Amino acid sequence: MSLHTLLPPLAIDFAAWFPRQDSQVAPESIYTFAVASVIKLLVVFTLYMLGVALLTLAERKVSAWIQDRRGPNRAGPFGILQPVADGIKNLMKEEVRPADADKWLFIVAPMLAFIPAMLTWAVLPLATPLPTPWGLISMSVASLPVGYLFMLAISSLGVYGMVLAGWSSNNKYALLGSLRSSAQMISYEIALGLSTIPILLLAGNVSLNAIIDQQASMGWNVLSLTIAWFIFLVAAFAETNRLPFDLPEAEAELVAGYHTEYSGMKFSLFFIAEYANMATMSGLMAALYFGGWDIPFTSWDNEGPHTVVKTLATLAMFATKTGMFLFLFMWVRWTLPRFRYDQLMTLGWGIMLPLALGYIMVIATATLALDYIGISRGVPFSLSLLVLNLALGAVLLWWGDKGKLLSPASARLGQRELARLRARSAAPASFAMGVPSARVRAVAAARQPNEDDVDAVLAEAELAAAAGRPGDSQ
Amino acid sequence: MTPFYKFQFYLFALMAIGAALLFVTRKSPVSAALWLVNVMFALSGLYVMLDAPFVAAVQVLVYAGAIMVVFVFVVMLLNLGRPDQLPDLREVGARIGAGLVGIALFANLLAVRREVLPVVELAPPSDNVVLPVAESLFTDYLLAFELTSVLLLVAIVGAVLLARKKAVT
Numbered sequence A: 001m002s003l004h005t006l007l008p009p010l011a012i013d014f015a016a017w018f019p020r021q022d023s024q025v026a027p028e029s030i031y032t033f034a035v036a037s038v039i040k041l042l043v044v045f046t047l048y049m050l051g052v053a054l055l056t057l058a059e060r061k062v063s064a065w066i067q068d069r070r071g072p073n074r075a076g077p078f079g080i081l082q083p084v085a086d087g088i089k090n091l092m093k094e095e096v097r098p099a100d101a102d103k104w105l106f107i108v109a110p111m112l113a114f115i116p117a118m119l120t121w122a123v124l125p126l127a128t129p130l131p132t133p134w135g136l137i138s139m140s141v142a143s144l145p146v147g148y149l150f151m152l153a154i155s156s157l158g159v160y161g162m163v164l165a166g167w168s169s170n171n172k173y174a175l176l177g178s179l180r181s182s183a184q185m186i187s188y189e190i191a192l193g194l195s196t197i198p199i200l201l202l203a204g205n206v207s208l209n210a211i212i213d214q215q216a217s218m219g220w221n222v223l224s225l226t227i228a229w230f231i232f233l234v235a236a237f238a239e240t241n242r243l244p245f246d247l248p249e250a251e252a253e254l255v256a257g258y259h260t261e262y263s264g265m266k267f268s269l270f271f272i273a274e275y276a277n278m279a280t281m282s283g284l285m286a287a288l289y290f291g292g293w294d295i296p297f298t299s300w301d302n303e304g305p306h307t308v309v310k311t312l313a314t315l316a317m318f319a320t321k322t323g324m325f326l327f328l329f330m331w332v333r334w335t336l337p338r339f340r341y342d343q344l345m346t347l348g349w350g351i352m353l354p355l356a357l358g359y360i361m362v363i364a365t366a367t368l369a370l371d372y373i374g375i376s377r378g379v380p381f382s383l384s385l386l387v388l389n390l391a392l393g394a395v396l397l398w399w400g401d402k403g404k405l406l407s408p409a410s411a412r413l414g415q416r417e418l419a420r421l422r423a424r425s426a427a428p429a430s431f432a433m434g435v436p437s438a439r440v441r442a443v444a445a446a447r448q449p450n451e452d453d454v455d456a457v458l459a460e461a462e463l464a465a466a467a468g469r470p471g472d473s474q
Numbered sequence B: 001m002t003p004f005y006k007f008q009f010y011l012f013a014l015m016a017i018g019a020a021l022l023f024v025t026r027k028s029p030v031s032a033a034l035w036l037v038n039v040m041f042a043l044s045g046l047y048v049m050l051d052a053p054f055v056a057a058v059q060v061l062v063y064a065g066a067i068m069v070v071f072v073f074v075v076m077l078l079n080l081g082r083p084d085q086l087p088d089l090r091e092v093g094a095r096i097g098a099g100l101v102g103i104a105l106f107a108n109l110l111a112v113r114r115e116v117l118p119v120v121e122l123a124p125p126s127d128n129v130v131l132p133v134a135e136s137l138f139t140d141y142l143l144a145f146e147l148t149s150v151l152l153l154v155a156i157v158g159a160v161l162l163a164r165k166k167a168v169t
Helices: A030-066 A082-092 A104-123 A148-155 A158-167 A172-195 A196-205 A208-218 A227-237 A266-287 A306-333 A341-372 A381-401 A415-426 A438-449 A453-468 B001-023 B029-049 B053-078 B092-112 B130-138 B144-162
Strands: A130-132 A135-137
Touching: A030 A082, A030 A104, A030 A135, A030 A266, A030 A306, A082 A266, A104 A148, A104 A158, A104 A266, A104 B029, A104 B053, A130 A306, A148 A172, A148 A208, A158 A172, A158 B029, A158 B053, A172 A196, A172 A227, A172 A341, A172 B053, A172 B130, A196 A208, A196 A341, A208 A266, A208 A381, A208 B144, A227 A266, A227 A381, A266 A306, A341 A381, B001 B029, B029 B053, B130 B144
Parallel strands: none
Antiparallel strands: A130 A135
């Protein structure tokens, strides 16, 4: 059942209100284009900034909800004015600049952190084109023919803000945080970029409009490219420095990472940048994998003529999808603990990158095979890919969840692992606290000039434990 | 050329030249690297004006987003110290050499300007701007493309080998 039969009173043909026929074709005049672009710029910028401000409130409300608290509820009804209060506070605060900081880079870094996140929204198609008396206005600020590449290019610039913030602060914690952040972001950018290649294989174009049209006709990419979406999701968490990948600002180790020395509105800009990045990643996931503005189970929104109602409905759809991912970001933040740095790097280079590369090969092969068999590009094509994805996903989960990678608290330890841990606790006291410190290792290495010194000691202890407590190995 | 186009051209061209001058005159390596990023952006703008949005996007993606990030990363890791404490690495001989190369390139430009450049017919505007690039890359220039990819692969393997020097010996 299509939407306009469900909602008859809403389906007013606004296009009919405009007498001119050319409301369905793009305007030819450069001035119409310029004026429309300026208006779109202002509207998108305002709504985006407002949305980001409200996101900071939403994060605190969601965290309060998850932790069974009330959250901010003093400023305005339900704390809705809290972002305003925070903004005023940050503007009034004294800004501190470290004496040895690089003056200009210290000022520029927060801007560089924030601007790339915002720029990506320029190319996202937010809804179906809007018919106006002056012509059909595309609902993205700039509908580039290389929208996808633009998005990759701009998101690769986000790392500058953090790197420069850490470097210019002249603070060792800040520098360590920024080194971590740049290594992390470069690592996951590769997985992020590679996870979007299968989309191009299906769409055959790099314009975001074409990608969304393809999803509207073939079914969303999340169904036909599930694993790519999963890689993108994990990489998006790492790219936005959100938990469980917020290593760059791990407060327990690095004070506050790259923004240790920042205060007042400059610090606030980093904070805003984090939410801006979240919004951008959510919008991208909605556009690339969840059909963008496409309303599911109906083709009402994909067919002409364009009407104002269609624009509003698809805009609401896009906002809903983006909002869903924003909630997911917050949900995960207040659920999962932080990864260790070596785990982060192993996951990025050892698992995500080969997985993304292999998946490109699988999808390319599958696409060629399906074309060869003669399955037309459409719903059957997507269903075949979905079956393939389900099979691959099952294999991946089975392979991944051997207590090796995911190792959740509920998973049983393997016998070997159990024996190793027991041996470790039975080993000399210096080894009892898990990983031995560098000093202990050096001492051990000095005692026995063997490269595998720690392992040798552990193996000995393992043998001793197995011999000494035979009944205890269960 | 419309006045608007002309204005944009001179805007990006002056930006590129100004940023390039600042790039070679900065003492701090990080500032210099950032001015180079600025040059990349200005060039990208010029590519867009030449109706080559693909090249423009890739210019930012590869140079500004990847290569220069690694440059900045390395400069930070080397920890050269504060700019005013740095010895000037640009020796007199290097400066003279660079100046001569610059003059030679400028002369080259002037010489090219005397030639009448062939007028290239623009490809008709299409929905898919990557398709023509891909077609020529994978048909006419396939050998060059593959050789470049082999070169890059060798570079990657070499980098890994250098990084693992201890384990190899």
